[in-house]
Amino acid sequence: MDCNNCSVTQLRFEFKMEGVAGSSFSPEVFNHLKRRGLPVEEKAGHLLVGEDGAKELWDFCLHHLKEERISFRLSQQDWKPLSSIEGVFTMGWIDEVMAKELLTCHYQPIVNASEEIFAYELLSRFHREDGSTIYPNEIFSAAKSRGRLYALDRICRMTAVKHAAVLKGAKAFINFIPTSIYSPEFCLRSTTDLAQQLGMDPEQLVFEVVETEKVDDLEHLRKILAFYKKKGFQYALDDVGEGYSTIEMLADLKPQYMKLDMQFVHGVAGDTAKQQTALKFLRKALEVGSIPLAEGIETRQDFEWLKQQGYQLFQGYYFGKPAASPIEEGQWTKRV
Template sequence: MQCNNCSVAELKFEIKVEGESNLSALPQIVDHMERRGISVKAKEQGLLVPESGAKEFMDFCRHFMEFEQVTFRVNTGAWKPFAEIETVMEMQWIDEVIQKELITCHYQPIVDAAGKIFAYEMLARFQNEDGSVIYPNEIFPAAKNRGRLYALDRVCRMTAVKYAAALKDVKAFINFIPTSIYSPEFCLRSTTLLANQLGVNPEQLVFEVVETEKVEDLEHLKTILAFYKEKGFEYALDDVGEGYSTIEMLADLKPNYMKLDMQYVQGVSSDSDKQKIALQFLGKALEVGSVPLAEGIEERADFDWLKQQGYQLFQGYYFGKPAASPLEVNFASSAR
């Protein structure tokens, strides 16, 4: 059984109105919707309706109500100006992407200091049913606007586990958004069951906290990571310099891997400011017992400098762009 946030059930729109004229119109609106067979629940200052009802209300509101005194929210999310409701409805296409799992994964290599492939990061790729590409900068805002971020994160995780099953003797880094998980025992059960069904060794999977949603509830994140650890999985922190600034915090989270963001990697061989940050990061990682990983490497000089300082894992276009199939190339010769 899935929770409502992880499924793609019809959205519920809660509409709140203010102003005497707006409030006086509510009984007429309820009566109109009931005659049309639309499920509607009257509230003290508004309505709770499905998307079809929200469209009816939108038409009525545009012509007969004071627009600026109406707000709405989706599935108990944040209240927004009613003028933004059309944007939510225009992004209904995200529901089909999730329901039909129009998602694949590409593999990007992560190598060790000798140039040997250590792992692949599983990067989600999205498409419409006609095969046209949907870019991440389109799909994640759409999912967030429609309250589908939880469902999208779940289907991306599940897809990544399926693609990880094709890998042998190397690890798979799988991104996840911690704010999309209410209860690890409930929300992550399907992920662990799928890994077991596919015969994927838990030690092969590394779940990576992505930077898309900054983590404010540290205790909740610790609960999620403890669940992963209990199940035998490893975990990584991305964008550590931005969101996890103190040694105490990092020591508390105990990540297996820490990623240095590409903004500090690219050009580091000749930039003293970036070198200072990279060395501070390295010191933090080693102090808390994490493996330091530099991402976004595009130049040999940056790779050489980071390797000489003690970085252990590396990722970036220098070693390979994301590809539909895992690369079989050994980069040892280029890493010398």
């Protein structure tokens, strides 16, 4: 059974008053919501309501209370000023997008040094019911505003696993956000169960840590990766650059793949500073037993330079942009 964080259930708002010790909402506010037929609960001087109740309370506060004294939060997140709550209501469209699963995946090829397809990265693409595109910055901003990052990450993972099932022999790199998983055993169970139901070889799926550089809780990440490893899946660290932690920590995580951040790939063939970073990364990857992957390749020159240094896998527009379907075997040709 899914938890509330991973399901698109009605939001639960919590309100509190600031500024005066022991301050709380007056009985009039509580009774006003009751008279409106809206479920409301009072706990330790705070009011807990659903979204309809939050809209009614917001309107009441604007007319009868000092707005700057009131804060709200969603699902135990940080407290925010009441002045920002309108943005939460405005982003309500994301609930319908996720509830109706208005998304698909595009496939971007990952090739080996011989320019043969080794894998595809599966990238989520959202759309409205009329077919118009919703861009990633829109969808993630809306999800963050409404406390839907858990649910968004889950639906992206599940959709990617379904799309990976059509691949023949090639691996599938699937993104995930570590901070959206609070319990690997619980949060990832539906993903692993789906892969099993589809009869997929676990080693075909490579779960890729999004924004590796921004991971703060390494112990939490270690537990997630240990869970994937236990289930037979592989994993990759994404966007690794020159400032990424120590070699000892990377050795402890033991990723099967490490992806060099594209900012160090663009123009590397003619940039000595980027070359130094790329070589340092390469040594680091090989030392911990990881396969080095350079992403963001757009020119033949950069590909050739990285290949000559010892990079094994490559990804970027030079080899192919994300597409609605994977390139069929026999249709793939080397770039020149």
